[in-house]
Amino acid sequence: MNTNVAAITALRTLQQTNNQLDATQGRISTGLKIGEAKDNAAYWAISTTLKSDNKSLGTVKDALGLGSATVDVAYQGLNKAKDVLDEIKAKLTAATQPGVDKNVIQSEIGELQKQLLSIAGSSVFSGENWLSVNSEAVDYDATKKIVASFARDANNSVAIGTVDVAIGGVALFDSSTVVGKNGILDNLQNLKESVTGKDLTIGGTPSASGNNLDAGLTAAGTTGKLDGNTIETTAGSVGAANAAVAAANTGGNRAQFETATFATSGATQVQTGNDFTFTLTVDGVGVALDTNAVVPAGLASASLADMGALLQTTIDASALAGKVKVDVSSGTTIKFLSTTGNTGATSSIALSAWTNSTAVARTGDIVNGSALTGTIATEGRVVTGAVSRTGLVAGDTVTFSYKTAGTIRTPVTLTLSGADLVSDAKLAEKLATATLTSGTVTQVGGTGGTKLSFASSATGGSFELSDVVVNDAAGRIKNSDIVSGFTESHAGTALTGDVQTAWTTNFTATDTITMGLTVDGTVIKTGALAAGGSLSAFVGVLNGDVAFTAKAFASVDSSNNLLITSKTSGATSAVTVDSVLFKDSTGAVLNKTGTNFRNVATVGTATTGAVFPVAGITLDANDNLYFNIAVDGATTSKLVTIDQALVNKVLSTPTVPVTDGKITNATQFASVMSEALTAAKVTGVTAKVGTGVDLNKLVLTSTKIGAGSSVAITSVQASQGANQISVDKIDISDAGLTAARATSGADISKVLSAYITVVNNAINSVTTAASNLGAVASRIDMQKSFVNTLMDTIDKGVGNLIDADMSEESTRLQALQTKQQLGVQALSIANQSSQNILSLFR
Template sequence: MASVNTNAAAITALRTLQQTNTALDKTQNKISTGYKIGEAKDNAAYWSISTTLKSDNKALSTVKDALGLGASTVDTAYQGLNKAKDVLDEIKSKLTAATQDGVDKTKIQTEIGELQKQLVSIASSSVFSGENWLSVDSSANGYNAAKGVVSSFTRLNNGTVNIGTINIDTSNIALFDSNTQKQGILDGGKSGNADAGTIVSATSSAKVNAAAEAAVKTTAADFSNTTLLDGKTVSFDLTVDNRPTQRIEVAATTANRASATTWAAAVQSAVNAKFGSGVLSVVATKADGTVDGTATNNVRLTFTSATSGATSRIVTANYATTDTTNTSEFGGLSTAINDVGADATYKAANAVMTSAFSTAVTLDADDTIAFSMTVDGGSSKVVTISKALVDSTLGAGDGKINNATQMKSVLTAALSQAGITGVSVGVGDGAVLDQDGNAIASNKLYFANSSSTATSKVTIGDLSVSKGTNITTLDITGKTATQISQYIQSVNTALNRVTTAAATLGSVASRIDMQKSFVDTLMDTIDKGVGNLVDADMSEESTKLQALQVKQQLGVQALSIANQASQNILSLFRS
């Protein structure tokens, strides 16, 4: 049907042309930008994934830069160690020449002096981006021997992000350390306890060990339960572990004087009423100290403090009784107090060496560990542990102490060498307590004094750990061939430590290089993955473009033909 109101063919052609133009615009946009997904409206899920991956790839780019910075820092220290090794080789060569008879040691020392200065120069100038690992001051605020190089950026399934690092322990790499308590590889010979692990965690004097028995006070020398009159009282002043003194009063009854045990219970009840339970125990004992709950004569009441250690004490004084008839019986308590004395005695006194020994300790030929020891107020003696002593005691010949048991053997030999008697060395087994009442751990050592009086103690102090020789102050002028040979050994030891340090840094540098290569590959892989998600296939889009352009031309022609139909209708009305 022909109509002048509605041109169906034109409408259809127009709609088709509009759809073609829309598709053509999208294709042209993909070709011009290179992306098939350029905005969230194109594909929200893929756009979100690609945006996150692009962001992560930027972080990986920063990781790559950090690895480059870390590699340069490590390489700077590595090169410094290599050069220091070369200089040490030269010093060892000069020292070897100096052992020859007739050489001018002064001139050789002049050459060595210049080489020593070069070692200092190498260490001080091995700096990259403000980092110097060869010349340090471990006592400075904020110093940390643990270094880290950012090496990875990882996004987990739950969306959290992890930053990985390659960790480097530089504690055994420094050639020089300004800290007077520690030493680097080349400035040994300084004293201090910071070079640690060795044997002791504290340089202060050890205290009397709390393994000492609690304060014990024996009271009645002769107790007869038959004569003390009912209703009469026995009273005395009692001080326990420096608590306020309390007046203890016990009234005799037929029941509580039936036996030594019942009388001890009556006294215990009176003590508890003033001090509380658990502070002091009261038991009936024979003269030999064994408990006797049935005897009625020659029985003693023994007071024992629940507190152990040097501060534990019991004092009894000012005995009195209201039984004026039988003072010679239980009244013997008064004499017993005076005989025993005012303060409690201690049956044992161990001094502890609270050891930090938990890992193997190796002493080189020029290493020493020393501390002073005073026993029972006597003269102080120096106890020294050397590689020679370790080797002669353990027989291995490597200067290595592998565990606390071996350290016990070495310390025992060191005490004997120092002429100290009456003191034994023990390894904590959980049963022996330290001065704070805590069990001494199995990796800690303690000293036990054979003396067992209240004044017995072993005092430890002046700990020093000397590691190696200061290579930069070594002087052969006037030294014998034997002494120079010892210097050669010291330099050789330093060489070994420098070689080990360089090997450590070399391993780290190799790992950093591998990680850099991996990060490069990972970034490329992520780029490819993002491209697969959002990049347009240009061959495909160009083909679509050509097809859509032809379709657009056809659409225009179809619309033109449809519009001409109305002109044909008009021609029917012409006269």
């Protein structure tokens, strides 16, 4: 009775329903699922932060719009400036035509220059002018920043991103007075010759003074060559008789007389005390002969050769000397051979009136020989001229090559001793000992016993001496003619002049000599051989070269000449010296003259006219050292430029940078020159510091050797910097050109071409600047689009967190309203139950 539980329960349920109904009505009325921190503290905090960031992004979007407009204004200004520059370029081009009034054209150009100033000055947005600046101003910033992003990281730190725009290369005009700070159109540009690229010293205004030294690099050059001095060469040859001897080579009928068998012992033969007399008739002329001496004791038992020697001595002491040969080679008979040279019917020999001191005819005496007196036999014979030992030394060999009866026989070689060379007669005696084919007789005859007679005694025989070769002890051909009337076989040779006398003057021991030769048709190239201290030393090295010694040998003749001889003889034997190349120990070619070598190969060089300046040379930013170079006969020379940037690049090291463009010595100059040649794409030439008389001079040397090798330097110019002009100062009026010292037609043409280049460079710079701004504008547009998308995405994300689902909330509202009505009825029913109970007590 004290508590109406049902009413209490109904009341509480109704209260909860009312609360839920209030919340639902609040979501529906605000549209928010989370409107306060108490609704969901975490989500509320997130959504609140994101809403704040989105407001910042809205500001970023506005800033991007402002920046885009600023960039666009500058971009459009550059585009218009380019159009005006195109007009100026066209006007300058028109001015190059002969007869055009340049004053009128300048008046048009002047207006266009004013238009450029107007464009630059009016390209302003929101107080920003990027085309006309003063980079010297305190508030000037070469990099403009456009707010482009707002970001919050995981640590809740906020960052503002920007698009940076470098306007240093965008400005058309810069009013700063600081040197080097200029805009595109008021920037002083160097004037260059359009053809050569060299600095112009006319037109515009002169630049500051600088280096005027050319480091001795005056116009110079030499041509490499083979010196053209003729090598004294001798072709190889095959041995041959002269005309007189050759006439006897064919063989013919020569008379001979042969005794019957002649015993050398016995009472009926030669006895001690005999004295022989006889008549020998040769070619119809008889000569009485007497041994004029008693046969010495013991001769009766001597050999047949002793008797033959006695008879030969007797004949050679008479008028028949050289006309008869006594031959006892058969071992049984004595043969008298005619050696007069007559043949056929004109040749005869007869023996008669043989007696001895006892006047007793004895059985077996010569007079009792078979009747062969006057018998004619067929033989071939060669009689040479006198023999000479000149040029021969002990150990030399002489080789005879010959034919008998038309058949080539085995050559015979004799080795000479010192005793054989005591006299020409001794040499003849030695050569007469040659053992030739059986049936061939070799004898010494003629005045002084220095002629050789070769005869084939075979019936119908012939003899032909085909070759005589003299070799030294090493087997090398000596090219010595030792038999008069017969030219021995020779080897081809090549002979220099006197190279020994001045050898030490011309060469150091470490210099090298390389020779190119053709020997017997084969091309030979020696190695780089050490010159040594004398010609003899070099000959020793040359004869040790494998390629050389396979075909030839070298020697020093009596006149200090270098003699090169083929190792073969005959018509195909020949030596030519094609080239001789001298180098120092570093491998550099030595252009030596006066060595008496022949066909010396030299290289083209160009040497500076003076030694490198002791104080060095310094190139400032505007200085240039120019020259043209043609290598190896090139028809078109190349321009080589040396400037400060090149010097600094070459001479700087990782630890010691060079920034002043100073070259202090010739070695540094050579390094700079090498790099300059490479930069100019000049090949086939090296740069080195000279030596000797060229010490501290720069030597440019062609890498090609011999004919066609050349280095020619022309048009050397040490420029202190080109004259300069900016686009806004161009003046092609008559007065303007005269003030710029361009008075001749050629000079005016050069200046106009240079001005066109200046304007063209400005057009390129404006185009580049516009391209850069265009790229920035494109990026800004992309960033704006991204910021828009980002803000929409954040809004959507926040909405997903805090926005109410209206369909869901409406359904819930209806349900709660129904529930509220039911709760009210339930509470009413509960209260009625209590009243009913109280009514029982009434």
